[in-house]
Amino acid sequence: MFAIVDCNSFYASCERIFRPDLINVPIVVLSNNDGCVIALTSEAKKHGIKRGAAYFEIKELVRLKNITVFSSNYALxxxxxxxxxxxxxxxxxxxxxxxxxxxxxxxxxxxxxxxxxxxxxxxxxxxxxxxxxxxxxxxxxxxxxxxxxxxxxxxxxxxxxxxxxxxxxxxxxxxxxxxxxxxxxxxxxxxxxxxxxxxxxxxxxxxxxxxxxxxxxxxxxxxRGEPCIDFETAPTPKTIIVSRMFGKKLYNQSEIGEALAKYCGHAATKLRKNHLVAKNMTIFIQATEGYGKNGNNYSCRYNFDNGTDSTIFLSQMAHRMLEQIFRPTKKYLRAGIMLDQLTFKDQTQYNLFNIAETPKQDKLMAVIDKINNKFGNDKIGLLSAGINREWKMKQEHLSPGVKGRVKLYH
DNA sequence: TCTGGGGTCCTAGGACCC
DNA sequence: TCTGGGGTCCTAGGACCC
Structure with missing residues (x-):
């Protein structure tokens, strides 16, 4: 016997927890970059809004019907x-x-x-x-x-x-x-x-x-009542993808490099959390226009000698790979990295002649994780991931972060 | 002007081997 | 004149989910 527990309009309900004034008020939550609707309450559905609707198309309706809008706040x-x-x-x-x-x-x-x-x-x-x-x-x-x-x-x-x-x-x-x-x-x-x-x-x-x-x-x-899909207690990820649209079009290699370095940080943190290492990395960038089999997508794949979970190593590799696929005449909308061939860190086979990982780097990563866990994501990271971050996505309706909020239950 | 991001599983088809 | 068959591995692409 299985039970499935499913939160109702989860993202919208999360925003409501801290805004009791919004009970019974229509709410929509937007995707990254405030692109389209990814969650909405039943009150918002009554106004004819659907999941996936483009925000610029419903903006007027939102204003007329007094619908409350939030950018997605994944930390919360x-x-x-x-x-x-x-x-x-x-x-x-x-x-x-x-x-x-x-x-x-x-x-x-x-x-x-x-x-x-x-x-x-x-x-x-x-x-x-x-x-x-x-x-x-x-x-x-x-x-x-x-x-x-x-x-x-x-x-x-x-x-x-x-x-x-x-x-x-x-x-x-x-x-x-x-x-x-x-x-x-x-x-x-x-x-x-x-x-x-x-x-x-x-x-x-x-x-x-x-x-x-x-x-x-x-x-x-x-x-018909015949169980075919099992209960899985802790599924381990098989691939890790981090990809985002930029807040504006980019044509500068160094800015795209910053974004990729930051995505490497996210992906590597996820690896370490799951005690995994990756043997394979793909980076991809999407241009505004293009041709050929993959249209406007350019990608590069690399196989490491040894599995890694190091932010530093992944960022360095991403930087080199970007050099190979970047075309200076184009404008870019998105970049991403994908890690696969994931294995458990303590079971991985190392190449005897090319030991890239050092205990020193492991210690450094552990300290970075500890600090970010305590003070919030991205409090500390690589300089190569940029400081100004002009490419950062648009989030004009973001609710305050969760750190420092009132405790919800004891 | 503007439409997300992160995953899994399955299949077909090509390369390669004997 | 006649030119096999079976297996594996890998990748791309399609379908799905939240």
């Missing part, structure tokens, strides 16, 4: 998320943090699951002021269905049980809302006359597999 959202996960951990040790605003709970062997879910929901609301919905079912896919139903219930909780009730729900559930089925697949299934979750659950495994792939077959089995 991560901090709230950690508090919620800590509350969940008080109820069960078997918890899989699935995303910043969602977690799976293992409910096997628990008797009154519905009452427990109501209790969890109340704790999170009382202590963090975050509204959540909880779905309970024998498979992850069904739990997601239940969660969606729970969002429209006053209790916020839905358990798919008994079978007649599940059948009733699935008969009225649009396939486009099923976890794992996106726009393309639902269109494809509609052509074959499949519109509801119930119809999809009755399709034959072989037919479904032939129509698309094993992933869809798993979804179908899960809809």
């Amino acid at each position: 959202y991560h901090s709230i998320s950690e508090r919620i996960m800590a509350i969940l951990a008080e109820y069960t040790t078997n918890i899989e943090v699935y995303s910043i605003d969602e977690a799976w709970l293992d409910m096997n062997g628990l008797s009154d699951r519905y009452a427990l879910a109501c209790q969890i929901r109340k704790s999170i609301l009382d202590w963090v002021k975050m509204p959540v919905s909880i779905g309970i079912a024998p498979t992850k896919t069904l739990a997601k269905v239940a969660n969606k139903i729970g969002k429209n219930k006053p209790s916020g909780v839905c358990e798919l049980c008994p079978k007649e009730y599940t059948d009733y729900i699935l008969s009225n559930f649009d396939i486009a809302d099923i976890w794992g089925i996106g726009r393309q697949l639902s269109k494809k299934l509609n052509i074959h006359g499949i519109y509801t979750a119930k119809q999809l659950s009755e399709a034959s495994d072989r037919w479904v597999r032939k129509l698309y792939n094993v992933g869809l077959e798993r979804t179908v089995r899960e809809l």
Whole structure:
């Protein structure tokens, strides 16, 4: 038995925690660079705004309807998320943090699951002021269905049980809302006359597999109540990507270099947090115009002799790689780095003849992490990541940082 | 003028090997 | 005159998720 705990309009609700005056007021939260809407409250939805809408297109509506706008404030959202996960951990040790605003709970062997879910929901609301919905079912896919139903219930909780009730729900559930089925697949299934979750659950495994792939077959089995997707306690990342649009177009190699150095810092911090090292790095820059197979994207890939988690080493490599792909006549919109071939630091094989890592550098990185943990991200970093940071993204509606705010719960 | 960022899984197709 | 077949590994691209 699985339960999925999902925060309602998470980013918008986070902003509301510190602004009780915004209860029942429509709120939208914008993507990095204030580009488009990534989260919105039900009140904002009523004005016809959709997730993904371009901000410049709804600006007038926002003004007319008095909708409150926030730039996304990830430091705040991560901090709230950690508090919620800590509350969940008080109820069960078997918890899989699935995303910043969602977690799976293992409910096997628990008797009154519905009452427990109501209790969890109340704790999170009382202590963090975050509204959540909880779905309970024998498979992850069904739990997601239940969660969606729970969002429209006053209790916020839905358990798919008994079978007649599940059948009733699935008969009225649009396939486009099923976890794992996106726009393309639902269109494809509609052509074959499949519109509801119930119809999809009755399709034959072989037919479904032939129509698309094993992933869809798993979804179908899960809809029938057969668990195919396991509980994963601490998934380790396989790739780490850091990429951002710039606040304005850049044509200067040194500014792009600064941005890349900063992204290397973020990526390396994430490596160290997960006790990983990377053996491979790709950097990419996106120009405003271009041609060829990859259009306006230019990238460069490099394999290290030894896995690394050093900000210094990664930044130096990124700098050299940028020299190879940078074209001076172009203007650039975005840059990014990707790390892959990640392995655990204590299991990695080093090249005997080229030991790049030194204990000294490890110590330095540990100190940097400690300082940034205590005083907030980016308090200390490499000079190569720049000080003025004119390329920094636009965030005109940012709420104050989380450090120094009132404690939310004891 | 202006449309995010970070991930996973699966498949097809090419290169290469014997 | 006739020119195989099976396997692996890698990469790119498509679909999905939050």
